[in-house]
Amino acid sequence: MEERGSGMEINKYQAEDSVNNNIIMTTVDKMLDFCRSNSLWPVTFGLACCAIEMMAAGGARYDLSRFGFEVFRPSPRQADLMIVAGTVTDKMAPLVKRLYDQMPEPKYVIAMGSCAISGGAFVDSYSVLRGVDKIIPVDVFIPGCPPRPEALIDGFLKLRDKLRGQKAQEVKKDA
Amino acid sequence: MSMNNDSFETQEFKLNLGPQHPSTHGVYQAVLTINGEYVSEAENVIGYLHRGIEKMCESRTYTKIIPYTSRLDYLASMLNNHGYVGAVEKLMGVEVPERAEYIRVIMCELQRIASHLVMVASMALDFNAFTAWMYAFADRERILDLFEMACGSRLTVSYMRIGGLSRDLPEEFMPALKKLLKELPGRIKDFDNLVSGNEIFTGRSKNICPIDAKKAIDYGFTGPNLRASGVQFDLRKASPYSIYDRFDFEIPVLHNGDCFDRYYIRMLEMYQSLRILEQAVESIPEGPVMAKVPKVIKPPKGEIYHQIEGSKGLLGYYIISDGSTKPSRVHIHGPSFVNIGVIPEIARGITIQDFVSLLASLDIVLGEIDR
């Protein structure tokens, strides 16, 4: 474009730059995922000791509500995240599966603590399920016995990154 | 619609309370047969957290069992550890050094306060007083900070060892504890003022499910539930173990035995625990924290039943040793397991909301019930 008026430089690509800087193009799915990632509602499903750390994470010091995750719903039909916190025994396993089935799509599962990941300290017991991923698909595993509330929050943030389409395993360059 | 009640047929209905329920304090299920709002029969169903700890103890050495005992009553792990190592030390005849005994008492009383804070917070939360829950958990975090300073873990500590402790306290522990002891009584008093006189709280807990002394003894109640029913029995005074005979404290007793009394006795016990802590902090000596025990722990052949005053009742360990490095039988007597035995009888004729109050006031922990 030629020069106009009082010495105002006009960039050849100005139209394109304006579009890049001021308009976001995305799909409806990605936008919904973004909104969902900021407000996951867990279902209250604490089984054992890890449940106490989950409750402490919702307390005043390790505040979960600054991320939008503090609304724990008692009913699985109103929740979209299940945190399996604690040991899953053989007697409890069909109920875990039933609760998972009752949750509406899209739903996510976090396995919190070593008992939920693989049986933990009780792996050679006669009545413990060796890992909750034998019956339901798990998105994020949080190791620890019990994991600290900060570890639980880190797991939540990894799930949030996963929802937003970023790879959770990418090593951040400035870390 | 016709208001003629004579032809109105009703039917009893079986309702499942749990095991996934915000008010059952864990994976506990109650199968209630209800007639309108009133419970006509209640049946306990437990075992959803049965991890087989007693069987696993038979294939672990004595020291390796200590982390498993932490996970029994996961709200009071220091107390569980204390009971177990006390039992093995009694079996072996080991004498624990003075400083280790004082530190054990400090940790146990701090843990008792933390456990009672969770109970009063959960009971308030069941009546929808969310702010009270926040207050109590914030105070509990400060106690857990002290635990983390001493042994690295907040919840399932395995701090005690057979013969003493795993390590001595760091330097910054005592100043931090003294600071907490100045501030904690005021915070507990705030909670007391907010909750105990509240009309909704008292309306939902006073005169609900009273249990008199005779019934409490018949059902094997111990601990705060027994003291709320009028029986003044505390193992720390009746048959002192460790060094509890050196401290001056009272045993509170209440006489109605209803849900409010079972809640209020825990508030009173927290004040007494603070008294014990102040005395222990003043008179703690220097010295070693571990006795001379052999590297491989092999108690002589025999059996023992050792009990301590836990935060929910008398926690007992029955250990049979056959002279080898692994015990032949370990049985853990959890007070919550005995406490739920009263529910089928007491829950007849109460409403469903009173059932929630009853469960909250009995203070059950599923790790101890199901083991």
Next chain:
Amino acid sequence: MLNTSELLERLNKDFDGSLALTEDSQAVSVNKVEIIKLLQLLKEKHGFEMLLDITSAEYNDRLEVVYHLMNLENAGVLRVKTGLSKQSPSVASSIPVWKAADVMEREIFDLMGIVFEGHGNLKRILCPEDFEGHPLRKDFKPDIIERF
């Protein structure tokens, strides 16, 4: 501390000397047919008001049911044992004496396989309803094929 030999002397007056102390002289050992009579006597006449615990143990040649009773006046704990054979072990239920025995006896039935006659509701309490075997027995081998 409880003086078991002195207590045993007083008890043997009602039992014609059929009670004995165990080898380590810490517990009173009784025949299984007289266990309820002994427990009743201890509760009513000797002050052991509270049943602390009922548990079980397995030895090479027998099973044992172990009762722990407590006196609330002086916090003394007494251990009472009764031996049972390993084939079809059974003993009378102590619910008529203390109601606390209800859940404890169900647990022993579930984990060790001892039947308590007269209990009224003897079913498994900790393991699932369709579980096979009694886990605390020394010869219990868990199912190799996993349930899930």
